[in-house]
Amino acid sequence: MVRTSRRYFLGGTAAFGFASSAFAQSKPIRVLVGFAAGGGNDVIARLVAQKMAEGSSGQVLVDNKTGASGLIAADILAKAPPDGTTLMVAAQTTYAVAPQLYKSVAFDAPRDVAGISLLGASPLVLVVNPSFAAKSVGELIEMAKAKPGAINFGSGGVGTTPHMAAELFLFTTDIRMTHVAYRGEAPAIADVLAGQLPLLFANVSVVTGQVKAGTLRALAVTSPKRAPGLPDVPTLAEAGIKGADVETWFGLTAPAGTPREIVQRLNVDVRKALAVPDLQQRFAELSLSVTPSSPEELDALIKSEAVRWGEVIRRANIRAPE
Incomplete structure (x- = not known):
């Protein structure tokens, strides 16, 4: 079912500070992205993965598996060993919207993934x-x-x-x-x-x-306030459109069943990476807010977003392509 697969190695070091961990692996750490290179999910994945990889050993692999609004990559994540070596950067598209559109897909984010941390919002x-x-x-x-x-x-x-x-x-x-x-x-x-x-x-x-x-x-x-990177561009609200505010959030996740020790250690590593000044500067240049969270907060967000976008799907009668 995989339509495209583009792989990129970032540096020569292992991702996410795993070198000193009990679950360190000699194989690359794979970070799945469900969309083509150059899109929002891909940009975030590369920025965060590269920063988290610095100073460790091994390799981190960003692996683009496109199709079905990210569900092909999500299915791979759900079926991966829950050992911290396969992760995924995804937004509400894949975890809160697509499962409601593609009825034939068995993937269910609250059941199949474990939140690690929010990364940012755009x-x-x-x-x-x-x-x-x-x-x-x-x-x-x-x-x-x-x-x-x-x-x-x-x-x-x-x-x-x-x-x-x-x-x-x-x-x-x-x-x-x-x-x-x-x-x-x-x-x-x-x-x-x-x-x-x-x-x-x-x-x-x-x-x-x-x-x-x-x-x-x-x-x-589409944000409630003007984007820092585009300060001269008005918001929809300023243009007279009320109730259409939207931001894309990006989160790092692991397969469900990943031991809490690993999830918590990953969360600590994510927070450290997001606190690095030059990463924060790069996020700001792209009008991305830095929004680390607990694993539990990301899990709760995935559930609440499914409710919100389910209503939009019904009102607009949106249907997935056959």
Whole structure:
């Protein structure tokens, strides 16, 4: 079932300070990412894994297993030995949304994964190709109302947070646009850059550089407050859209059944990595907040987010592709 697999070795050192641990392994530590290289999950995984790997022995492997909104990677995680050598960086797309869309998939996050820690959160930003006629959210809404369904918007796949943010925006503003799903956020962004697609909601962490360079035009961010990396871009609320706030959260998880000693040790290692000043600076540059948590807090978040996005799925009648 695995459609693509791209593997990257980060440095020559083992991940997560395992060298002195009883469960240290000679094989690489594998961190699964359910989306293509260059997307939000991938960016976070590489930043955190590289920082946690410094000063240890062995290797850390970031392994992209794309498909089914991250569920292919999640299934691999669920079936992996619970020994701390296979982990996954994922967001609400995979753990709170996709299981409700893909009914034939047996994966259930509260049952199949163990939270380690939240890593960070990123607002989304509504970006358009610079040649697109709408210069503001208000103008976009007017265009969409004039020609319902005529404007296309992209996402990294059905059920991804950019897709869900767009559906929430459409529902809130009572407009219709046509969804075009891609295999990952990066190829969708590439088509907006090339003018093949007019717009999409994207993770701020992924498109900040293009917005600052002028190759994408930002209309609004989805966070309650303006994004630090894009201080001149208004929020949706400032544009007059209430109730459409969305942020993508990213968490590090292990297979269910991983001993609590290992989970707690990993949590300590994550917190140390997130406290490193240059990592915090890099997060800030990408408009990512640093949000470490306890394992229990991440487990509770996964459950509560399933309820929230289940309502959006029902209201928008979102269906997974056959």
